[in-house]
Amino acid sequence: MNNNGKSNIKVVIGGLLLAILVASMDNTIVTTALPSIVGELGGVDKFVWVTSAYLVASLAGMPIFGKLSDMYGRKRFFIFGLLVFMIGSILCGTADTINELIIYRAIQGIGGGALMPIAFTIMFDVVPLEQRGKMSGMFGAVFGISSVFGPLFGAYITEYINWTWVFFINIPLGLFAFIMVAFFYKESVVRTKQKIDWLGAITLVGAIVSLMFAVELGGKEFAWVSAQSFSLFAGFAVLALVFVFAERRADEPVIDFNMFKERLFATSGIISIFSGAAFITASVYIPFFIQGVQGGNATNSGLVLLPMMVGSVISASVGGALMAKFAYRNFLIPTLALLTLGMILLATLSIDTSRFTVIVFMIIAGVGIGASFSVLPSAAIHPFSVRQRGAATSTVSFLRTFGMTIGITVFGIIQSHVFANRLTERFGADAANFSGDSRALLSTEARGNIPAEVTNQLTEALSSSIASTFLWAIVPAALALVVAFMMSKEKLGDQLN
Missing domain, CATH: 1.10.287 (Helix Hairpins)
Known part of the structure; x- marks a missing residue:
């Protein structure tokens, strides 16, 4: 445990929040910059790996760094992750080809894989138990903000500055986080010699x-x-x-399967997978709908995510504050029910759906997902001692990111397949001329060059494919809700008694 004074703890918490902000936002900030990046560097056939390289490296690193932090201390691996992340960011901003960018994004991802879980674990170490719920709410809110704010911020930077600053912006933020943690976090850890798996x-x-x-x-x-x-x-x-x-x-496994014998931990991990898959679907396809179906620009499509951000921040903060009074499951059940309702409502989207209606649906989905950002990490570590916290939080972070990665890939396949089928229904053999590629609708110039009657057919097909994707996204949201009913009835307050 850490014996820092209160002032030091506040500085450390600030550094951890900054690190979570840049690491989690990097999952999404690149999405709206990708068209400009591909336009300058080329490699339209490889653009998906700009995102995937980061996610794969991050996924692989999370449980490994979490376990190493339990064995050898949090601070050294947090600092290592932060430095690697910043080096990767600098390299990304200087990339001359798409292949270089993909490699540099993997380097970034290695650092990000250390930052996220260890930041949560340090918070659990330094914050007194009676304040952990409040801090979990704050950390969860930052995670929610960064996940939704990323696309909007990326669109603004790309449009008004240059896409390279999507990566360079991490440097000043990372330096502040480095100073706040490196100089003010005085870790006190009992280290034992253990084998690395x-x-x-x-x-x-x-x-x-x-x-x-x-x-x-x-x-x-x-x-x-x-x-x-x-x-x-x-x-x-x-x-x-x-x-x-x-x-x-x-002897010292990267992921200790014995942890899954704890019912609260196992259910928290499963909920993380399913809720992550549902959440990322809304984050990606709502901007797609606004820009491709309703004809908005990149900034418009980013702005429409703000209601979901506000809903998730409120839910995360309230969830963190109430964990001491209510069982984890008692807060997750109603909020995950709202997430499921949000997916059901989003499955009704059509070309006639108003922007206001989309915003209402997004608020419901945001409130539904927000609590999981703050409640699940705390529920995951509840059954374990200090020595296992790093492994517990990193494993749950790994499972959430795994759910998001697989979810967006699977739902991407569904959307693309349904869109291609809708084009065939409308254009027959001529559908091949569109190559099943809905990205043409995202460009204002391209839309202007397409005859109005063809544009209408394309937008109807795109709208139908996105609604079908949300229809399938009901499945993981509903499964997360079902698993929440299986959680045991512990609450944070049990540890205070």
């Missing part, structure tokens, strides 16, 4: 990379039923089995 770490990274290549490239670079696709999925299956075998035999 190298087999577990290597097979985990390999399994994630194989799966991501399979879902990202399948149906695009090669057919789903092909030798390449089979090889990647088989590689994932084999490496995942070896990983599970290695973890069960390791």
